[in-house]
Amino acid sequence: MSRFRVDLDKSELVFSAAHFITYRGDQCECLHGHNYRVRASVEGPLDDNGYVIDFIALRDRLASIIRPLDHQVLLPTRHPLIRLRERPGEVLVSFGDRNWMFPRQDCVLLPVANTTAELLARHIGRRLRNAVDREPEADRWTLAVGVDENGGQWGWWNERRDG
Numbered sequence: 482m483s484r485f486r487v488d489l490d491k492s493e494l495v496f497s498a499a500h501f502i503t504y505r506g507d508q509c510e511c512l513h514g515h516n517y518r519v520r521a522s523v524e525g526p527l528d529d530n531g532y533v534i535d536f537i538a539l540r541d542r543l544a545s546i547i548r549p550l551d552h553q554v555l556l557p558t559r560h561p562l563i564r565l566r567e568r569p570g571e572v573l574v575s576f577g578d579r580n581w582m583f584p585r586q587d588c589v590l591l592p593v594a595n596t597t598a599e600l601l602a603r604h605i606g607r608r609l610r611n612a613v614d615r616e617p618e619a620d621r622w623t624l625a626v627g628v629d630e631n632g633g634q635w636g637w638w639n640e641r642r643d644g
Contacts, residue, residue: 486524487533491540494519496551498589500596503560509576512554517598518629519547519605522639523613525622534616542612543626546605554583555601559594598636602628606638 499514521543523534556574557563566573572588574581593600606626613619625639 482526484524485527485533486522487536487539489521489536489539489543494540494543494547496547498550498553498555500555502595502597503562503576507562507577509579512581515630517547517550517601519543520627520629520635521606521609522625523622524625525618528617533618533622534613539613543605543609546608546612550589552587553589554587555596556583556588556590557593557596557600558590559592561594565590598628598630598634599638600636601630602626602636603638606640610640 495516495518497514497516499512501510501512503509521539523539525533527533556565556572558565562576564575566575567585570585572583572585572590574583591601591604593604603626605628606624609626610624613622613624616622620642623639623641625637627635627637629635
């Protein structure tokens with residue numbers, strides 16, 4: 482059976498956000514920001530219209546997923562050493578002897594262990610998968626999402642389904 486692929490790489494699929502990541506177990510970057518870019522690919526059989534998926538529907542679903550991330554502080558909720566505590570109107574964050582306090586409305590708490598490009602791609606990809614699962618051939622698609630954090634530094638996630 483033939484498989485086809487569509488790639489979505491639109492200038493509007495971007496978001497700006499602040500984050501920090503940990504590395505080597507006990508090291509933590511300084512808070513900083515990126516102008517992230519997001520791409521998606523869907524591979525699978527064609528439907529009755531000759532589409533894998535409608536580009537516009539894919540773009541709109543992906544844009545609705547990344548829009549809430551724009552101009553926010555991205556915080557991981559599943560990191561073993563980063564502690565988050567919500568209080569009315571604010572989020573307190575600690576890592577070792579470092580502490581931050583952010584206005585709650587400026588934060589997105591993500592169900593990830595670290596806010597790396599790879600884990601952001603998986604988070605966005607899983608949300609996109611849920612958004613397209615009702616499409617006729619979705620159970621036979623390979624879905625890939627990439628997040629670029631710095632003009633050529635991409636983290637990718639993909640999931641293959643064979644129906």
